[in-house]
Every structure is written in structure tokens, then in C-alpha cells.
Amino acid sequence: MRTTFKDVKSxxxxxxxLGEWxxxxxxxxxxxxxxxxxxxxATVNRAMRELADDGIVERRRKAGTxxxxxxxxxxRFDIPVVRDEIExxxxxxxxALVSRTVERAPDxxxxxxxxxxxxxxxxxxxMHYADGAPYQYEDRWINLDVLPAAENADFTAIGPNEWLVATIPFSNAEISFSASLADDRLAEYLGCPAGQPLFTIERSTWWETRAITFVRLYFRPGHRMTTKY
Amino acid sequence: MRTTFKDVKSxxxxxxxLGEWxxxxxxxxxxxxxxxxxxxxATVNRAMRELADDGIVERRRKAGTxxxxxxxxxxRFDIPVVRDEIExxxxxxxxALVSRTVERAPDxxxxxxxxxxxxxxxxxxxMHYADGAPYQYEDRWINLDVLPAAENADFTAIGPNEWLVATIPFSNAEISFSASLADDRLAEYLGCPAGQPLFTIERSTWWETRAITFVRLYFRPGHRMTTKY
DNA sequence: CAGTGGTCTAGACCACTGA
DNA sequence: CAGTGGTCTAGACCACTGT
Known part of the structure; x- marks a missing residue:
């Protein structure tokens, strides 16, 4: 059998x-x-390039590997799409849509x-529910200058995330994980006591240089994101 | 200029x-x-393979792309190594080492x-400090059956993470992000009021099938992990 | 079984950068 | 300026899988 790049890589x-290197x-x-x-x-190159991508080795021209x-x-984390995640x-x-207003973007x-x-x-x-229980509270802003169609979309029927995915692609995004405290409002919607720690995701997305949307997702208490690597 | 795989990819x-496809x-x-x-x-192949890796397209033999x-x-998130992160x-x-005990692994x-x-x-x-201010509280267990040397290591001088990195590689790991509440003990060490939400990372690592270590990292209030994609 | 992606080869030229 | 990785080429064979 021929030597494959996977052979070389492994x-x-x-x-x-094993400490040999x-x-x-x-x-x-x-x-x-x-x-x-x-x-x-080329076979060695492919193997080494993948090792570099995986963060195992570092390569520099002339200096070597x-x-x-x-x-x-x-x-690597899959970015959760809440419906898929739940299903x-x-x-x-x-x-369920909780509220909808049109306003000037706050500072x-x-x-x-x-x-x-x-x-x-x-x-x-x-709000997003799993088997009837509160799962995630979503707080979203959509830029109407870029997406005027959002003003006429029926967000009582379809969630804004699903609407956006079907409507507009995005070129880049920034995502951030943190921990928040459940205030009275969040506690009420998420059906938990106020003062609970909530895993929180914030995401901004752009199309080229134009901002499309910013969203803050509060998960029910105890939520965790897990991955193997 | 020649056509590069990056040209093709972009x-x-x-x-x-743009919706053409x-x-x-x-x-x-x-x-x-x-x-x-x-x-x-081969140039097209490289471009398409990267697009598949990025999750943009899906490729199947015979069925096409x-x-x-x-x-x-x-x-993709870089897994934080606390010293590097701070520096x-x-x-x-x-x-600073807070406590050290040897015991039977709890259930x-x-x-x-x-x-x-x-x-x-x-x-x-x-504890890990940044410019003297509390940054992260680390709660770690190391399996002495796999790593007996840990019993004699001087963890007052070197953090367990740095010691482990220098001592043993690992083959796979599981990492999980969540939110915790600062209890009195955590609040004292992190210099914050009790009841604050804390971004929390848990990680288990294995060498082959043998568990090496489990760690829970509590970050100071307000900490966030951010990445672009 | 035929079409598509997956990979390897041998050679070439280029781009970057450390000495 | 010389050594190393980065990439392209043209061709080949193979592996998988839909029809």
C-alpha cells in the first residue's frame, strides 16, 4: 500500500x-x-499543513517546522440553531414572539x-421552548437600513433567526460567551428564580461591512455547551 | 498571474x-x-475541500458538491492557557496555590x-491573578494512578496546568462552558460579591483511554470568550 | 457501472525570511 | 542569498456511491 498523508500525519x-520530538x-x-x-x-506537505492547522506544529519558511x-x-463549537438544538x-x-418595536438604534x-x-x-x-419548558430567551436587533424587509416580516409565525437565515447570508460574525444574572424579567420568562446564573451568547453578524443583526441569547439555568477535541 | 486556490475559493x-448558487x-x-x-x-479540489471544511458546501462522491x-x-475558540491569556x-x-490534598476520587x-x-x-x-487582581479560580483533580509523579510535584512553584503541559501529552479532551454562581468561598477568592454570575469552563483530558485530569475554572465576573468566524 | 471526489506523484517555480 | 515552506500542474489511479 502506498503511503498516504494520513499515515504520515499520524x-x-x-x-x-511519545516524546521523540x-x-x-x-x-x-x-x-x-x-x-x-x-x-x-506534496504528501508530506499535506500532512504537515494539517498538523499546523490543528495547532500541533508551527511552520515558518526558512525556519522550518x-x-x-x-x-x-x-x-470547534457548532453554533447552535435553537430549533435544531432542541429537536x-x-x-x-x-x-413565541414576546415583543416587537421599531426604534432608532440606541447608542x-x-x-x-x-x-x-x-x-x-x-x-x-x-422565547424558545423545549417540550413546553422555557429554553432560551432571545433579545435581537435587526438593522432596517440593510434589511428593510424585516419591518414587514411576520415574526409571530417564524423566529427571527430562521427568517434571517432564509433571507440573507452573512460574511462574518463575532460570537461571545459569558455568564449573566437572571433579573426579574428574565427569571419570569425562563421560569426560574431571579439571581440564577445564565449562560449567555452574544452574536453580531455583518454582510461585507454592513451590520445586519445583533442578538443576545439567555439560556435556561444549567445550560452548557460541550465539545470534544 | 496564475489562478490560485484562494481565487477559486473566494x-x-x-x-x-450572492445567490448565484x-x-x-x-x-x-x-x-x-x-x-x-x-x-x-488539484487547485479546484483544494478550494472545494476548504469550503467543505468551513461547512459551506457538502461533498459526496458521485453525488457531487x-x-x-x-x-x-x-x-473555533482557542483554549485559554491562563498565563498566556493574561500576558x-x-x-x-x-x-498561587490555595490548597492541596490527596484523597480517593469522589464518586x-x-x-x-x-x-x-x-x-x-x-x-x-x-488562584491566578492579572496585575494583582483575581482573574481565575482553578479547582483541579489529577489521577495519581496515571500520573504518580504529581504527588511529588511542587505546585507552590508552578501551576498544575503548566506542570501537566510540560509533563504529559493528552490524546483527547472534552470541554464545556457554562455559568455558575459565586458562593461565599469563590466570592472571597475572586474579590467579588457573592451571587455574581461566573463564566465557567470544565475540562476533562485523557491519554488514550486513561483519564488524566479534570479541572473547573471559574473566571472573575464579566469575563467573556470571544471569537470571529 | 459509471461519475464524482480523494489522493498521490514528480517536477517546477515562487515567496518569505533567517543568517 | 540560500533554505524552507507554499502552491501549481498534468496526469494517474483509486474509492465510494447513486442510478
């Missing part, structure tokens, strides 16, 4: 894991490795999304 | 973003695309890590 990874060590260059493994340089001393460990848990999903939002003064925005708050 | 991405649409095969772009098939209808949006913020890092930990009964573990609690 062999190199094993050598690193210690953190900080310089690995042989691609030409030498290709000879060692009896394969083409080194084992990262403090491996940059990264985790994956075999629970019944229900959505903090203008700062968050770099909006022009006097930008109009639609402000929505919604 | 052109295809643009076509998808709608969600669910079948893209031309690699041979045709290579002809269209006037490049080798389609635009994902619900793009799998993923975010990247141009703050001075300080570490919840045995369950969490799938440990044998009577496994011995070392239990450490530590």
Missing part, C-alpha cells in the same frame, strides 16, 4: 506524543521527510455594530 | 453569497470548474472520568 503525531524541537524538512516515508513531498511548545489547543434532543420545539448598539447615527432598527424579544 | 464563495444547488464538478477557471483540478442549505456554522493582555501574571469524579473505584487523586485549588 506517524508524526505519534512521534510527538519534544516541544520546541525542529522537525526535518519536507524533502527529507518525503524521502524517509518514501512518498512525494517546530513542535509547538504550548500546543495551541482549539475547540436533536428529541424535544418538541415551540417559539450602545450603534457602538457595537458601528452604525451610522439615526439608523432604524427593529427590536424583537422572543 | 470566487465560489462569492457566487454562493442557492442553498441546495449542485455545483459543477471539479473537472468543469478547473476548465472554467483555467487551472488544474452542493451548497449546504443550513450552513453548518462553527466557531497577552499586557498584564502581569501571578499564581462524581469517578463518574466524570470513568475511573476505577479507589483511584487516588490529588486535589488542588489555585
Amino acid at each position: 506517524d508524526i503525531l505519534a512521534k510527538i506524543m 519534544a516541544p520546541g524541537a525542529l522537525l526535518p524538512n519536507e524533502v527529507d521527510l518525503a524521502e524517509t516515508y518514501g512518498c512525494a513531498r 517546530r513542535v509547538r511548545s504550548a500546543p495551541i489547543r482549539q475547540a 436533536r434532543g428529541n424535544a418538541e420545539y415551540r417559539y 450602545w448598539l450603534r457602538a457595537q455594530l458601528s452604525l451610522e447615527p439615526d439608523t432604524r432598527a427593529i427590536h424583537l424579544t422572543c | 470566487d465560489i464563495l462569492a457566487k454562493i453569497m 442557492a442553498p441546495g444547488a449542485l455545483l459543477p464538478n471539479e473537472v468543469d470548474l478547473a476548465e472554467t477557471y483555467g487551472c488544474a483540478r 452542493r451548497v449546504r442549505s443550513a450552513p453548518i456554522r462553527q466557531a 497577552r493582555g499586557n498584564a502581569e501574571y501571578r499564581y 462524581w469524579l469517578r463518574a466524570q472520568l470513568s475511573l476505577e473505584p479507589d483511584t487516588r487523586a490529588i486535589h488542588l485549588t489555585c
Whole structure:
């Protein structure tokens, strides 16, 4: 059997894991490795590139490839789409619009999304339920200058996230995780005592340079996001 | 200038973003695309493979490449190494050991890590400071059956995370984000009022099938993890 | 069984950067 | 300026899987 890039990758990874190549060590260059493994340089390159993507090694032209001393460990999280998330848990999903207003973007939002003064925005708050129990409280702003159609959308029928996904793509986004405290309003909607800690996600999305939406998602108490890596 | 895989990738991405290829649409095969772009098939392949990795398209042999209808949006987070995290913020890092005991692994930990009964573990609690201010409270367990050396390590001098990184690699890990409430003890160490919401990370790591360590990290109030994607 | 993506090869040229 | 990784090419064979 031919040597595949996966063979090369796992062999190199094993050598690193077993300490044969210690953190900080310089690995042989691609030409030498290709000879060692009896394969083409492109094969070694693919293996090494993936190891670099995985944060295991660090590559620099001329300087060569080194084992990262403090491996940059990264985790990938699926960005939750609340309906899918709930239905994956075999629970019944229900959505409800709580409030809807159209207003000028408040200052903090203008700062968050770099909006022009006097930008109009639609402000929505919604609830998402799993098997009838409160699951997530959503507090969302949509930029009406970019998406005037949002003013006429029927958000009593469809959640703003689903509407947005179906309506407009986005080119980049920023997401942030934190912890919030349930105030009286949140506690009431989420059916929990005030003062509970709530896992919170904030997300801003842009199309090119134009801000589309900002959303803050408060999860019911005890929620956690988990991933393996 | 030659056509690079980045050219191809961004052109295809643009076509998808602009709606030229709608969600669910079948893209031309690699041979045709290579002809269209006037490049080798390997170049198209690299571009398409990256788009698939990014969750933009879905590829299946024989069936071809389609635009994902619900793009799998993923975010990558760097797993924080607390010293680096603090020093990247141009703050001075300080570490202190709070407590150290050796005991039999409690039941919840045995369950969490799938440990044998009577496994011995070392239990450490530590503080991490940024410019003298409390930054993170660390509550860690290390499996002494796998890492007996931990019993003799001097954790007053070096943080357990740094010691572990330098001592043993790990093959896989599970990480989980949530929100906790500051109890009196945490509040005292973190220098905040009790009842504050704290962003919390839990991580379990294994070497092959053997559990190495479990750690719970409580961040000071207001902490957030952010990434762009 | 035929079409599509997955991968390898051998060679080439280029871009970056450390010495 | 020389060594290393980054990328492209043209061609080949293979693996999977829908029809």
C-alpha cells in the first residue's frame, strides 16, 4: 500500500506524543521527510499543513517546522440553531414572539455594530421552548437600513433567526460567551428564580461591512455547551 | 498571474453569497470548474475541500458538491492557557496555590472520568491573578494512578496546568462552558460579591483511554470568550 | 457501472525570511 | 542569498456511491 498523508500525519503525531520530538524541537524538512516515508513531498506537505492547522506544529519558511511548545489547543463549537438544538434532543420545539418595536438604534448598539447615527432598527424579544419548558430567551436587533424587509416580516409565525437565515447570508460574525444574572424579567420568562446564573451568547453578524443583526441569547439555568477535541 | 486556490475559493464563495448558487444547488464538478477557471483540478479540489471544511458546501462522491442549505456554522475558540491569556493582555501574571490534598476520587469524579473505584487523586485549588487582581479560580483533580509523579510535584512553584503541559501529552479532551454562581468561598477568592454570575469552563483530558485530569475554572465576573468566524 | 471526489506523484517555480 | 515552506500542474489511479 502506498503511503498516504494520513499515515504520515499520524506517524508524526505519534512521534510527538511519545516524546521523540519534544516541544520546541525542529522537525526535518519536507524533502527529507518525503524521502524517509518514501512518498512525494506534496504528501508530506499535506500532512504537515494539517498538523499546523490543528495547532500541533508551527511552520515558518526558512525556519522550518517546530513542535509547538504550548500546543495551541482549539475547540470547534457548532453554533447552535435553537430549533435544531432542541429537536436533536428529541424535544418538541415551540417559539413565541414576546415583543416587537421599531426604534432608532440606541447608542450602545450603534457602538457595537458601528452604525451610522439615526439608523432604524427593529427590536424583537422572543422565547424558545423545549417540550413546553422555557429554553432560551432571545433579545435581537435587526438593522432596517440593510434589511428593510424585516419591518414587514411576520415574526409571530417564524423566529427571527430562521427568517434571517432564509433571507440573507452573512460574511462574518463575532460570537461571545459569558455568564449573566437572571433579573426579574428574565427569571419570569425562563421560569426560574431571579439571581440564577445564565449562560449567555452574544452574536453580531455583518454582510461585507454592513451590520445586519445583533442578538443576545439567555439560556435556561444549567445550560452548557460541550465539545470534544 | 496564475489562478490560485484562494481565487477559486473566494470566487465560489462569492457566487454562493450572492445567490448565484442557492442553498441546495449542485455545483459543477471539479473537472468543469478547473476548465472554467483555467487551472488544474488539484487547485479546484483544494478550494472545494476548504469550503467543505468551513461547512459551506457538502461533498459526496458521485453525488457531487452542493451548497449546504443550513450552513453548518462553527466557531473555533482557542483554549485559554491562563498565563498566556493574561500576558497577552499586557498584564502581569501571578499564581498561587490555595490548597492541596490527596484523597480517593469522589464518586462524581469517578463518574466524570470513568475511573476505577479507589483511584487516588490529588486535589488542588489555585488562584491566578492579572496585575494583582483575581482573574481565575482553578479547582483541579489529577489521577495519581496515571500520573504518580504529581504527588511529588511542587505546585507552590508552578501551576498544575503548566506542570501537566510540560509533563504529559493528552490524546483527547472534552470541554464545556457554562455559568455558575459565586458562593461565599469563590466570592472571597475572586474579590467579588457573592451571587455574581461566573463564566465557567470544565475540562476533562485523557491519554488514550486513561483519564488524566479534570479541572473547573471559574473566571472573575464579566469575563467573556470571544471569537470571529 | 459509471461519475464524482480523494489522493498521490514528480517536477517546477515562487515567496518569505533567517543568517 | 540560500533554505524552507507554499502552491501549481498534468496526469494517474483509486474509492465510494447513486442510478
